Amino acid sequence: MERISKGAKFYLAFVMIILYAPIFFLIFYSFNSGDSMVNFESFTLDHYKAVFEDDRLLIILINTIIVALLSALFSTIIGTLGAIGIASMRNRKLRNTMLSMNNVLIVSPDVIIGASFLILFTMVGIKLGFTSVLLGHIAFSIPIVVIMVLPKLQEMNNSLIDAARDLGASKRDILTRVIIPYIKPGIFAGFFMALTYSLDDFAVTFFVTGNGFSTLSVEIYSMARAGVSLTVNAISGLVFFVTIILVLGYHFISIRKTKVGVRK
Amino acid sequence: MKNKGSVFSLIPYYAWIILFVIAPILLVGYYSLLDLDGNFTFANYKQFFTSVYLKMTLSSFWYAFLITVFSLLISYPAAYLITRLKHKNLWLILIIIPSWINLLLKTYAFIGIFGNKGPINAFFEKIGLGNQQILFTDFSFIFVSVYIFIPFMILPIFNSLDKLNPALMDAAKDLGASRITTFRRVIIPMTMNGIKAGIQAVFIPALSLFMITRLIAGNKVITLGTAIEQQFLVTQNWGMGSTIAVFLIIIMFIIMFLTGSKEKGDAQYGKNK
Numbered sequence: 001m002e003r004i005s006k007g008a009k010f011y012l013a014f015v016m017i018i019l020y021a022p023i024f025f026l027i028f029y030s031f032n033s034g035d036s037m038v039n040f041e042s043f044t045l046d047h048y049k050a051v052f053e054d055d056r057l058l059i060i061l062i063n064t065i066i067v068a069l070l071s072a073l074f075s076t077i078i079g080t081l082g083a084i085g086i087a088s089m090r091n092r093k094l095r096n097t098m099l100s101m102n103n104v105l106i107v108s109p110d111v112i113i114g115a116s117f118l119i120l121f122t123m124v125g126i127k128l129g130f131t132s133v134l135l136g137h138i139a140f141s142i143p144i145v146v147i148m149v150l151p152k153l154q155e156m157n158n159s160l161i162d163a164a165r166d167l168g169a170s171k172r173d174i175l176t177r178v179i180i181p182y183i184k185p186g187i188f189a190g191f192f193m194a195l196t197y198s199l200d201d202f203a204v205t206f207f208v209t210g211n212g213f214s215t216l217s218v219e220i221y222s223m224a225r226a227g228v229s230l231t232v233n234a235i236s237g238l239v240f241f242v243t244i245i246l247v248l249g250y251h252f253i254s255i256r257k258t259k260v261g262v263r264k
Numbered sequence: 265m266k267n268k269g270s271v272f273s274l275i276p277y278y279a280w281i282i283l284f285v286i287a288p289i290l291l292v293g294y295y296s297l298l299d300l301d302g303n304f305t306f307a308n309y310k311q312f313f314t315s316v317y318l319k320m321t322l323s324s325f326w327y328a329f330l331i332t333v334f335s336l337l338i339s340y341p342a343a344y345l346i347t348r349l350k351h352k353n354l355w356l357i358l359i360i361i362p363s364w365i366n367l368l369l370k371t372y373a374f375i376g377i378f379g380n381k382g383p384i385n386a387f388f389e390k391i392g393l394g395n396q397q398i399l400f401t402d403f404s405f406i407f408v409s410v411y412i413f414i415p416f417m418i419l420p421i422f423n424s425l426d427k428l429n430p431a432l433m434d435a436a437k438d439l440g441a442s443r444i445t446t447f448r449r450v451i452i453p454m455t456m457n458g459i460k461a462g463i464q465a466v467f468i469p470a471l472s473l474f475m476i477t478r479l480i481a482g483n484k485v486i487t488l489g490t491a492i493e494q495q496f497l498v499t500q501n502w503g504m505g506s507t508i509a510v511f512l513i514i515i516m517f518i519i520m521f522l523t524g525s526k527e528k529g530d531a532q533y534g535k536n537k
Contacts, residue, residue, distance in 0.1 A: 004348045008341075012355075015342045019362045019414065022373035025383070029376065037376030082277030104285050107464065107520055109472030111489040112509050115496050116288030119295055119506070139284035142277070175273075202368055202475060203489075207496065220368040224479055228375060236369040243364050251357065 023240060030233035037228055047234035054231070057219070063130070064199065064215040071137035072194035078138070079145025079194075080187050084179065086146065087153040102143045113140055114207030121208055128210030136208045137198045144197060145190035152186035153179070185254070192250055289513065295506035308507035317491075321511070324487040327402075328470035331409045335466050336459070338410065339417035343458075344451075346418075347425045356422060363415035371479050374408050375399065378480075400482035408480050409470055417462040424458025425451075460523035468516050488512050 029037045033044035051057055086102070089095040105113060117139070121132045156179070164178045180187070202217035209218060216235070223232050299305040311317065346355045362370070376382055378398040385395050398404050428451065436446040452459075472489030486494075488508055495505030 004345055008345050008348075012342060012345050012349075015338065015414070016358065018411065019359065022370055022377060022411070023362060023365055025377055026369060026373045036381075037379065038381040078276045078280060081273040082280070085274040085277060098281075101281050101285055104289075107468060107516060109468055109489060109512060109516065111472045111474060111492045112292070112512055112516075113288070115492055115505060115509055116292045117284070118496065119291045119502065120283075120288050123291065139280065142280050142284075196364055200364070200366055202366075206475075207493075217366055217368050220366065220372065221475060221479075224368065224372040224375065228379075232369070232372055236365070236373075239366055239369060243361065247357065247361055247364065 023236070026233050026236040027240060030230060030237040032230060032233075035230060037230075037233070047230045048237070050231050051234050051238065057231075057235075060214050060216055060219050063213065064217075067130070067134050067137055067215060068195050068198040071134055071141055071198045072191050074138045075141035075194045076145050076187060076191040079142045079190055080149050080180075080183070082142065083146045083149035083153055083183075083186075084175070087150060102146050104143075105140050106143045106147070110201070110203030111207075114204040117204065118207045128208060129213040132208040132210070133205050133213060133215065136204050137201065140201070140204060141194035141197050144193045145187075148190035148193055149183055149186040152183040156182050189254070192246075196246075292506045292509045292513070295502050296510045298503045298506075300501060300503065305503075308503050311504065312507050312511065317508070320486050320491060321488060323485075324471055327406065327409075327485060327487060328467050330406055331413065331470040332463055332467045334406065334410045335413045335417040336462065339414055339462065340421055340459070342414075343418045343421040343425055346422055347428075352426070356419075359415050359418050359422075363412075367412060368475060368479075370412060371408060371476050374404065374411075374480055378404050399480065400484055402481070402485060405477060405481035405485045408476055409473060412476070413466045413470065416465045420461035420465065421455060421458040424455040424461075428454055464519060464523040468519055471515065472512060488515075 025037070029040065030047050031043050031045070032040050033046065034041040082102070086095055086098050089098065113136075117132070117136050118128075121128060121135070126132050126135070160178055160182070161174055164174050169177065200217070201215075202221060205215050206218050206221065209215070216239075220232055220235065223229055296308055297304055297306070299307055342359075346352050346359070349355050378384055380395060380397075380399075382398075384398060388394065388396055432450055432454070433446060436450045441449065471487060472492070473487055474489040474493040477483075477485045477487055477490045488511070492505050492508050492512070495501045495508065499505075
């Protein structure tokens with residue numbers, strides 16, 4: 001591998017700084033005792049305290065987490081079963097059609113998903129609020145789970161299943177004791193992606209949430225529209241912290257998984 | 265792979281496809297043919313083809329184009345350099361982490377950074393440029409969008425570059441190709457799928473962003489997404505909103521078709537692992 005030049009290193013460093021500067025800028029001012037992102041007066045944790053003392057904000061935070069966990073759980077179950085179904089299709093054309101259908105929601109802009117779900121929920125008569133948001137999140141997370149699980153299924157050797165069948169395993173045994181353990185890393189990755197999709201979503205939630213229910217993204221949007229509030233900065237500090245923990249956790253688990261799970 | 269799953273386990277997945285993939289698209293199409301009172305009409309389409317909406321569509325395209333081009337120009341070299349680094353996977357994670365921070369928070373940061381008394385303006389004043397209005401301009405909209413999309417562009421390009429067999433580069437060199445020729449004739453064509461995936465991941469969302477336009481560009485920039493949000497949630501004219509959505513969906517399919525990669529090519533060039 002050739003060494004990269006100084007200029008190249010400088011360029012990469014520049015990109016990195018651009019990527020991180022806004023985030024650190026936000027976090028830096030979250031410790032400002034003033035009330036704007038202009039002059040740093042003195043260090044304080046008041047804005048963090050304000051987040052934890054604001055019941056409304058805490059409820060929104062809990063809502064966000066509940067929606068994320070539930071939607072990740074349901075979409076992982078449905079998506080994994082869907083992926084197994086797609087992988088088992090023998091008709092190539094049908095399989096490709098299913099895959100394109102699957103990917104529609106991944107490439108669709110959020111606004112389209114949000115607007116069309118709003119029409120759907122209104123027509124079916126689902127009250128806008130927790131249920132509609134949860135259903136929406138499950139719906140847009142399913143395809144990403146399928147995408148994460150499918151490669152694992154495709155790399156799986158079919159003779160494993162044949163062997164299991166020859167040894168007398170029932171269909172159910174094959175699913176729970178052969179297929180699922182093998183594709184576990186994919187399922188895990190799918191769950192994690194679904195979780196981050198849900199936590200990150202703004203546009204779809206913004207469309208399908210009613211008056212009484214809000215998630216963190218929607219709340220941040222309305223706070224930011226009202227003007228600068230250092231509470232938002234404190235929230236970003238917390239979000240960044242949690243994200244780093246999640247990323248590191250995911251990274252280490254997947255490293256351990258691949259180390260334990262090397263079969264080749 | 266036969267008999268991997270029973271028919272019953274697939275029911276939820278099929279239900280999802282029918283309810284949340286097919287039905288919503290049909291419903292949007294249906295609503296685009298309704299006026300405010302729910303009567304059948306083509307008026308929305310007629311209205312879309314007036315200069316106001318066509319201009320908006322064109323300008324939305326232009327912004328999305330600029331955003332995609334700038335993201336690509338910044339991301340390709342960055343992705344290329346990362347593949348040459350020793351701890352490339354760690355670097356990749358560092359690039360991806362910002363994309364996991366909530367979009368709204370990142371956008372919100374620029375309200376402070378580009379603000380009248382923000383650090384950029386402080387810098388301008390120091391070097392004698394004086395106070396500039398940065399927020400609520402085209403520039404700030406494009407800058408923030410590019411900022412947000414860079415990781416999404418780097419990721420697919422990195423993946424395709426990473427799959428590239430280094431022997432090909434060596435071969436090109438041995439056969440007398442200059443570095444630029446190698447780049448232009450070998451590296452770019454072979455990472456085309458990554459570039460296309462990146463363009464797809466940036467261009468379509470760039471057409472439909474609405475929170476960035478609202479927060480950063482004031483109401484100066486109106487994208488297709490902003491218009492849809494406006495019609496659905498502010499004006500409450502779902503018919504017109506759906507009509508714009510229909511066109512956005514059509515554009516989306518065209519872009520997917522243009523940037524769609526053939527399955528085979530991807531596997532062929534892949535490094536055998």
